[in-house]
Amino acid sequence: MLIIPANSASAAGGYAVANSARFQTASLKRSAGSKTNATKATISMWFKRSELVDCVLMQSYTDDSNRAYIKLLGNTFYFFDRSGGTTRNYWVSTFVLRDVSAFYHLHINIDTGNGTAANRFIVHLNGVNQPVANFTNNATYGSGVTSNWQQASGTNQFTIGANESVNDQYFGGYMSEVVYLDGQVVAYDSFGEFDEDSGIWKPIDGLADLTVGNTGFYLDFEDSSALGADVIGSNDFTAAGLAAIDQTTDTCTNNFCTMNPLDTYNSPTITDGNTVCNAGSSDKSMRSTIGISSGKWYWEVNTTANNSANMGIINGEAVLTDGNSLQSVSTNSVIWEGNGGLLFKNGSSVTTAYSGGTSTYGFALDLDNGTLKLSQNGTFYNSGNAVVTSITADTYLPFFAPNGGGSPTTFKANFGNPAYAISSGNADGNGHGNFEYAVPSGYYSLNTKNLAEYG
Secondary structure, three states: OOEOOOEOOOOOOOOOOOOEEEEOOOEEEEOOOOOOOOOEEEEEEEEEEOOOOOEEEEEEEEEOOEEEEEEEEOOEEEEEEEEOOEEEEEEEEOOEOOOOOOEEEEEEEEEOOOOOHHHOEEEEEOOEEOOHHHEEEEEOOOOOOOOOOOOOOOOOOEEEOOEOOOOEOOOOEEEEEEEEEEOOOOOHHHOEEEOOOOOOEEEOOOHHHOOOOOOOEEEOOOOOOOOOOOOOOOOOOEEEOOOHHHEEOOOOOOOEOOEEEEEEEOOOEEEOOOOEEEOOOOOOEEEEOOOEOOOEEEEEEEEOOOOOOEEEEEEOOOOOOOHHHHOOOOOOEEEEEOOOOOEEEOOEEEEOOOOOOOEEEEEEEEOOOOEEEEEEOOEEOHHHOOOEOOOOOOOEEEEEEOOOOOOOOEEEEEOOOOOOOOOOOEOOOOOOOOEOOOOOOOOEOOEHHHHHHHO
């Protein structure tokens, strides 16, 4: 089975994408228009998944006889196009897309009038052409047939992030640089390029200069009050379930740490782009998507920290279990019990008498010197000195272990891209991140641009 790697790191320099939109039971919708050309189209988007479930990335829908969509069926890519009751194109990938830690770039050219059958439908993923052999296809475009993209009639029938026909199959995760070109066949390398140093596929500038056609659009998500704004033409979308807080700086050029739904114990509920974690009826635990072995890093956690709700750092080899059990593991870890006020290092209690409860906690981890500072609502314990020293050299990941039961714990992780309101707003020394409290000097938020420089 072929696994396509995502854009897992940020190349230094070059074009920077400012914003993405974070989707969770949300969508963007607009009415159909008069199409420029029903045989030619280009689709381009960057996305980072937070849920590995059936979901729709983009759809054009009138009825079951006239519909087109790009879906993720679990981990596979699925493209379907039907017009006038006839299936025009139907492809399912044999490769999988199950990376929840980084962005994918999907590029599609539709040109049914092309004299070469193989060039009527072309897919690139992260700059790599996906040939017919990478799909099972029951039908493919015939010469000059009509595509249903943007042919839909009615109100709000072009949808991003949900299945319009059943108002379900919501996409969970992040999208940036979403483009649809009506009547234009524009090659993949007009949207991205391989970085000459790292070899990573990355976006390029110039999308605002594209010709989008009558029904085309370019969504850059830079206006938090209008996340569906078309920045080239007038084909704006109406947001449903998206608010200003869903504009993030977690993008395809600066990928932020989140929690990892593939690295958990006892199946916690993780929502809002994998930043909000809830225990429910039983104790859970989970690690983050980014591990660190050097540098100085800061993150915050807003939590209803009931007794035995644990958080801190742990290495990637430790077997996750409930929080109380993790306190005693000898593997490299620093674990803080959020309400009991206990702090553990490598399975042994190192200090006590911290207050807890519902608060915003700050972690300032210095892996160059092996120390950890801990704050509550902006005030650092131990007069701002380290509360834990001599942390063993290893690769550590932030982790949470919320407790369940009658009053389940909720952790709202903030690695610089919070899904909850920040009243003040503080960035790190590189201008990255959005934190409630000041980032200690020399510490940085967990994202790929900072990792490239300090990790």
